[in-house]
Amino acid sequence: MKILIIGAGCTGSALAHIIKKCSSREIALTIWEKSAGCGGRMATSRFPADSLGESCSLDIGAQYISNVEKYQQAHADFYEDLKSSSVLTRMTGEVEGALPDASPTQHYISSKGLSAIAKHFVAQSGAELCVKTRLDSIRLDSNGLMATANTGNSALFDYVILTIPAPQILALSGIDSLLDSTEKSLLEGVSYSSRFALAVKLPAGFTPPVSWTGLYVTDNPCVRFICIDSKKRGLATSSTLLVHTGVPYALKNLERDKEDAGLIEDIFTHVQQVLPWLPTESKVLRCHKWRYSQVHHAIHGEPGYFNPKSTSNLLLCGDGFTHSNLDGCISSALKTWTYLESSLQGSTRQ
Structure with missing residues (x-):
């Protein structure tokens, strides 16, 4: 069989x-x-x-x-x-x-x-x-x-x-x-809903100055959720962030390539608006498109x-x-x- x-x-x-x-x-x-x-x-x-x-x-x-x-x-x-x-x-x-x-x-x-x-x-x-x-x-x-x-x-x-x-x-x-x-x-x-995910690595030694591990965002046209992934998982490594966009933003940009530099820059700019303490030298590791999310x-x-x-x-x-x-x-x-x-x-x- x-x-x-x-x-x-x-x-x-x-x-x-x-x-x-x-x-x-x-x-x-x-x-x-x-x-x-x-x-x-x-x-x-x-x-x-x-x-x-x-x-x-x-x-x-x-x-x-x-x-x-x-x-x-x-x-x-x-x-x-x-x-x-x-x-x-x-x-x-x-x-x-x-x-x-x-x-x-x-x-x-x-x-x-x-x-x-x-x-x-x-x-x-x-x-x-x-x-x-x-x-x-x-x-x-x-x-x-x-x-x-x-x-x-x-x-x-x-x-x-x-x-x-x-x-x-x-x-x-x-x-x-x-x-x-x-x-x-x-x-x-x-x-299905759709969204983009942005993986961000923070500089070595930098600790985010917040008490939360995850944050739902309601007042930004792009960002819906942010997680300090390294903190969530208890990893003794440089801090990493995972950002999920909201569904309306994703639908508006769904046919753009996930490696589109303008798209990545736009999402990252919105993340900086939500997290004003985010170091400018932080590095975007990857942008992923979830066409079929939930x-x-x-x-x-x-x-x-x-x-x-x-x-x-x-x-x-x-x-x-x-x-x-x-x-x-x-x-x-x-x-x-x-x-x-x-x-x-x-x-x-x-």
């Missing part, structure tokens, strides 16, 4: 972990990830040593994990595993300007960077991880599904599970023949996944079928496994 998972973000990695843990069958798991590593929208970027000192890393997507009361029991095994493996620890830093929690909520960070969550799940799954490998096309075969990567390589799988954002699913070559008009409409109804409208009812009518061998899942946070991804992975387990049992009986 060969299963291909597309995407090594939180849903794909959690699903691989669940399949390995729960399946009684011998399954060869493969994960194709288009970027250079695991994490998806919980990515951690690493930067080599430079003129401002030692190497560093920053979370450039999600900044911390919020485990709300609804999921604290349902997903307890996952959190205990991540905590006992020193992947997650309780967040102690102050987040200024955050809205009050609507219910008892536990907040977590990872000193290793939040991409460590996906890396941990993938390592536990034993899956073959193929990075810099993007699914370009998919077609139905008499013996399963034929998947072709950007590398030109094609392979036949018994099941293919897509965990990527809905617009990327719809853009796949061959997907039109696997989805009917109603299914396409469902995916077209999934919408799910704005998920598929109605949050089913967790769906299986197209054309074939039982293709599954679509991810936060577009639930909601955007770690618990949403775990929920999607669990519901996908419930279907997959039933399908595998059915094929065994046949």
Whole structure:
């Protein structure tokens, strides 16, 4: 039995972990990830040593994990595993300007960077991880599904599970023949917020003169959130900042290249307005464009996944079928496994 998972973000990695843990069958798991590593929208970027000192890393997507009361029991095994493996620890830093929690909520960070969550799940799954490998096309075969990567390589799988954002699913070559008009409409109804992320390194020895670790900004047309990433993670390195723009600013500039010097300068100027103490010699390490940041409208009812009518061998899942946070991804992975387990049992009986 060969299963291909597309995407090594939180849903794909959690699903691989669940399949390995729960399946009684011998399954060869493969994960194709288009970027250079695991994490998806919980990515951690690493930067080599430079003129401002030692190497560093920053979370450039999600900044911390919020485990709300609804999921604290349902997903307890996952959190205990991540905590006992020193992947997650309780967040102690102050987040200024955050809205009050609507219910008892536990907040977590990872000193290793939040991409460590996906890396941990993938390592536990034993899956073959193929990075810099993007699914370009998919077609139905008499013996399963034929998947072709950007590398030109094609392979036949018994099941293919897509965990990527809905617009990327719809853009796949061959997907039109696997989805009917109603299914396409469902995916077209999934919408996402967008934002830019700016990674900034402060001069060696400089300590930000503030008590907060994270700051929500409401009075700037560009900046929405700032995190002192090094402080959040308790790192004994030069201070690093991660800046997220607001959604309106991102939508206005969405088609600009993330390496556009004018765009980077504009965002940094707004950061200086919010943080007048920011040293002028601070260095912008990277600007990242999150075209699909958080799910704005998920598929109605949050089913967790769906299986197209054309074939039982293709599954679509991810936060577009639930909601955007770690618990949403775990929920999607669990519901996908419930279907997959039933399908595998059915094929065994046949």
